[in-house]
Amino acid sequence: MMKFKYFILLILFHQLFYSQNNLTDSLKTYSYNDLSQKFYSYNNSNEIRNAKIISKYYLKKAKSEKNQEQISEGYVMMHFNENLPNALKYLDSLQIITKNSDKDYYPARIYLLRGNLYSKFYNVKTALGNYVLTLDHAREKGNKRQIAFAEISIAYLNNYIGKYRDAANTLRHYLYNTDYLDKKDYDNIRVNLVDTYIEINKIDSARILIEEGLLFNSENGNTNQYYGYLLESGFYNLKIKKYHIAIENLIRCKKYFFTTNNIKNQSYTLLFLGQSYVGLKETEKAIETFIQLDSHIQQSKHLFPELREVYPYLINYYKEKNDKEKQLYFIEKFLKIDQILDSQFRYISRELPRRYDKPRLLKEKENIINELKNRKRFFYFSVLVLLLILLIFIFLYRKSKKAEKQHRKIAQDLIYFVNENKIKRETISINETFSDNFQEQGTIEDKTTKTISQDVAQNILKELENFEAKEQFINKGITLGSLAKKIRTNSKYLSEIINTYKGKNFTGYINDLRIDYAIKRLAEDRKFRSYKISSIAEELGYNTEQAFTLAFKKRTGTPLSIYLKEVERIVDSTDYKSKNTLK
Incomplete structure (x- = not known):
């Protein structure tokens, strides 16, 4: 019989050794990234033996290739499934090899892993110290992910000592206001937020998250996460005194969690199950469950x-x-456990405010003071900008009013001279009285040209006088060539005569005649000024309204709109017979 037992053990050992060799051989084809993904997949699904094989192979491969970065990752993997002393040795090796690392997640990552390790082995005092160090180094390097992990871990400690609202605020912030954590991280935050919601009696919020979690993880085959939500469902139903539903859920959780190495969920499953039996007054079942919990x-x-x-x-x-x-x-058990819990509780209750809450509040105070200073600076800057804008506006307003006053004065002078019949129909020489833009026209005697005789010049000037008297300048499409042909001369002579005797080029000559005509006719002809500007421009021979208004402003020094307003105000009133009546 004894030989048979040894034979069975030998077969089992051979199978184990053979399967390990097969797995190790198959790993040779994988990259570091592939190995990492397989390790965490096995680790998260509690396939610890396979996870250990991969982590050992990963570290061995990295060391043989002298790849410092991958050696670091190998130490991280190796520490997960070791006892506390061995796990700490791997993290000490990690600290040594990353001492001069330029990565922004070192050394914060080391303290975070240590904190998680001590928390796993229920040394919450040392866990808190490492989480605070994680936070300090993460803030120094500006690594927001490490800051998040540290603050979330501290939130779990707040939950431990009963500061559920503080824990809920932190978890809610990272669940709903961030996007830089992994899906697994958000899943863990969500489950723990459910727990804090139940503790602070936000029952509806907890129920919604539980229902969403059960549905999502059931549909996606996430067994571990599903039972995490099922455990919270048991707690939820215990809280609202639906004990039968709680027991049904918790018995399922018990069957599942005791096939895993999740000690925390095993403990709370037994706790909630026993409390549910207490709620139903099933004392014997409650005692049986609590004794299992004690064991x-x-x-x-x-x-x-x-x-x-x-x-x-x-x-x-x-x-x-x-x-x-x-x-x-x-x-005796209770006194011993109560002493340990009291020591941990008092330490965490004392140290959390001192080492986390106070620095955080001081930082918030500093931020608020800086924000208020910035607001004050922004306020003064805004006032200064608004003042400058106001001064510029006042300056531009006064300038525009001054310009408008000048424009109105020019328009009034134009209207006055038209109405006093001081503009002669032949030459409309109003330039001396209201605008420096108008140039004095000379006589044939005091003007000479280099190439044209006086007889020819006099003849061309007479033809121009006739052209002006018959108001042919308002005909559309007039050009230097067409006018020269009309008065039986050539373009060169006509251009020279206009330049010499009129003091302007052909285009300026035609424009001035048209505008002078417009000034007079707009002031005298009510029907004409009732036309649209585009119609007036067309009748004056302009192709566009814009060409007309620009020519009017250039010739008179006042905009057409102001001239028309003044015409309406003065000419259409009864009191405009003398300049003294103009305002």
Whole structure:
């Protein structure tokens, strides 16, 4: 019989060794990225043996290739599934090899991993110290992911000591206001937020998250996450006193979690299950479940504040049964556990405000002061800008008013001279009286040309006088060539005569005649000024309205719109017979 047992063990050992060799051989074809993905996949699904094989191969491969960055990752992988002393050795090696790293997540990452490690082994005091160091180094390097991980971990400690609202605020912020964490991180935050919502009686918010989590993870086959939400569903139904539903969910959780190495969820499954039996007054089942929890605590060393509710229940039960031995046993257990919990609770309660809340509040105070200073600076800057804008506006307004006054004066002078019949129909020589733009026309006697005789010049000037008298300048399409042909001369002579005797080029000559004509006719002809500007421009021989208004402003020094307003105000009134009436 003994030989048979040894034979079976030998076969099992051979199979184990053979399967490990096969897995190791298959890993040779994988890249570092592939190995990393396989490791975390195995690790998250509690396939610890395979995860260990991969982490060992990863570190061995990195060392053989002297790849410092990958050696670092190998140490990280190796520490996950070791006991506390060995895990710390790997993290110490990680700290040594990354001492001079230029990565912004070192050394914060090391302190975060240590914090998580101590938290895993229920040393919350040392865990808190490492999380605070993580936060300090992460802020120094400006690594927002490491800051998030540290603050989320501290939120879990707040949850531990009953500061549920502080924990909920932090978790809610990172769940709904950030986008730089991984999906797995957000899943964990969401599950823990459910727990804090139940503790602070935000029952509807918890229920919504539970329903969403169960549905999503069921549809996507995420077994571990699904049972995490199912555990919270058990807690939720316990809280609202639907004990039967809670028990149904928790029994399913018990079957699942005790096939994994998730000690925390195993503990809370037994706690909620026992409390649900208490709610139904099924004392014997409650005692049986709490005894299972006690046994689990002895093996796992996982202590948590809610145990203070369990041991008094056991003590009172055996007191009523008059079972002194078990009563004494649970009293001693309770006193020991309560002392540890009290020590942890007092330490975390004291150190969290001192090492986390106070620096955070001081930082917030500094930020608020800086923000108020910036607001004040912005206010003064805004006032200064608005003042400058106001001064510029006042300057431009006064300038425009001054210009408008000048324009109105020019328009009034034009209207006055038209109405006083001081502009002769032949030459409309108003330039001397109202605008420096108009140039004095000379006589034939005091003007001479180099190439044209006086007889020819006099003849051309007479033809121009006739052209002006018949107002042929308003005909559309007039050109230097067409006018020269009309008065039986050539373009060169005509251009020279206009330049010499009129003091302007042909285009200026025609424009001035048209504008002078417009000035007079707009002032005298009510029907004409009732036309649209485009119609007036067309009748004056202009191709566009814009060409007309520009020519008017250039000739007179006042905009056409102001001239028309003044015409309406003065000419259409009864009191405009003398200049003294103009205002």
